[in-house]
Amino acid sequence: xxxxxxxxxxxxxxxxxxxxxxxxxxxxxxxxxxxxxxxxxxxxxxxxxxxxxxxxxxxxxxxxxxxxxxxxxxxxxxxxxxxxxxxxxxxxxxxxxxxxxxxxxxxxxxxxxxxxxxxxxxxxxxxxxxxxxxxxxxxxxxxxxxxxxxxxxxxxxxxxxxxxxxxxxxxxxxxxxxxxxxxxxxxxxxxxxxxxxxx
Amino acid sequence: xxxxxxxxxxxxxxxxxxxxxxxxxxxxxxxxxxxxxxxxxxxxxxxxxxxxxxxxxxxxxxxxxxxxxxxxxxxxxxxxxxxxxxxxxxxxxxxxxxxxxxxxxxxxxxxxxxxxxxxxxxxxxxxxxxxxxxxxxxxxxxxxxxxxxxxxxxxxxxxxxxxxxxxxxxxxxxxxxxxxxxxxxxxxxxxxxxxxxxx
DNA sequence: GTCTATAAAAGGATAGAC
DNA sequence: GTCTATCCTTTTATAGAC
Numbered sequence: 001x002x003x004x005x006x007x008x009x010x011x012x013x014x015x016x017x018x019x020x021x022x023x024x025x026x027x028x029x030x031x032x033x034x035x036x037x038x039x040x041x042x043x044x045x046x047x048x049x050x051x052x053x054x055x056x057x058x059x060x061x062x063x064x065x066x067x068x069x070x071x072x073x074x075x076x077x078x079x080x081x082x083x084x085x086x087x088x089x090x091x092x093x094x095x096x097x098x099x100x101x102x103x104x105x106x107x108x109x110x111x112x113x114x115x116x117x118x119x120x121x122x123x124x125x126x127x128x129x130x131x132x133x134x135x136x137x138x139x140x141x142x143x144x145x146x147x148x149x150x151x152x153x154x155x156x157x158x159x160x161x162x163x164x165x166x167x168x169x170x171x172x173x174x175x176x177x178x179x180x181x182x183x184x185x186x187x188x189x190x191x192x193x194x195x196x197x198x199x
Numbered sequence: 200x201x202x203x204x205x206x207x208x209x210x211x212x213x214x215x216x217x218x219x220x221x222x223x224x225x226x227x228x229x230x231x232x233x234x235x236x237x238x239x240x241x242x243x244x245x246x247x248x249x250x251x252x253x254x255x256x257x258x259x260x261x262x263x264x265x266x267x268x269x270x271x272x273x274x275x276x277x278x279x280x281x282x283x284x285x286x287x288x289x290x291x292x293x294x295x296x297x298x299x300x301x302x303x304x305x306x307x308x309x310x311x312x313x314x315x316x317x318x319x320x321x322x323x324x325x326x327x328x329x330x331x332x333x334x335x336x337x338x339x340x341x342x343x344x345x346x347x348x349x350x351x352x353x354x355x356x357x358x359x360x361x362x363x364x365x366x367x368x369x370x371x372x373x374x375x376x377x378x379x380x381x382x383x384x385x386x387x388x389x390x391x392x393x394x395x396x397x398x
Numbered sequence: 399g400t401c402t403a404t405a406a407a408a409g410g411a412t413a414g415a416c
Numbered sequence: 417g418t419c420t421a422t423c424c425t426t427t428t429a430t431a432g433a434c
Contacts, residue, residue, distance in 0.1 A: 154380040161356025
């Protein structure tokens, strides 16, 4: 693996575990067994490492996140809840310390460089677009007038809020209740379509 | 105003504007026009200032947040959306840079001291409890079997997720769409009760 | 309780040899 | 492209006078 990629992977994990400000350049060097000259050869500053990490996450959402979560699942609505179930697994496996890497950075960085903010937004957009594609694939199981982009964003909202509370309370039940509320909402949408079809 | 309170108020605002790690003790001293001896006379460390801020926010939720948002509004369900509307005002007034002070700290601090984590959780609980009281006050307008604690947490989830996305995209429409999805969910719950009453 | 001065460490970043 | 050494700033916290 080339040095640049090594740095990105180490920084990605450290930013996720400790946050951006609490990760020092020395931390990244220690984890990669590199020296500061190497890092500053590829990146002008620590912030440029962050930018590379955010680009890496944005470009890897399909392979790193969606593909594993959706293996063997074809139903578009079940794919949405399978993705949420994969977050549940990460929460449980981390003893409820899991945080969404993008959400955490989005709230940690209060005055981000425009490039950083745009990449955070692009990561959210990529996630929501994947959900929106599922909602579109669900076709007439959902109301035809439904704003599918808005509902896709709402799925992201529920995930982020659920992860935030589960981590803060150190209790996955807070995530489970958010998913269960979202599931009830989906069922009411699907039942609304069926009721109108009967009428 | 006593010195201790001055420090808490300045720190509260700075933690909210810049985050905990990006606020230095020197920042707090500069804003209060105090010297480090004064701060360290009242607080053993910077983290103890954070603890005092979180206690202040927890104890002030009624006066500082709920009372202004609920002035002149008696309907319990409208109170929930009035609270969300007060967040919308803060988002717009801050040019979409508003972040929930608790949510931001909850995601910034990755390995918080137990006391800090418990206070973050207590702040979430206080907020959700206020919403739950509204849901209980709504009585039979909502399904009798509804898990009102879970729905109250879901309102918090929607607020936090909506604020996060509005800030990241610098666009209040992301918050509006989250509220509108939540509103549709409430309407489907209320209509479900009415439909069962007619049957 | 508040002041000034300063310790002690950690942080981001650079220089120049190899 | 990678190494070592180091500069300079910021940061938390303390010491001791008043």
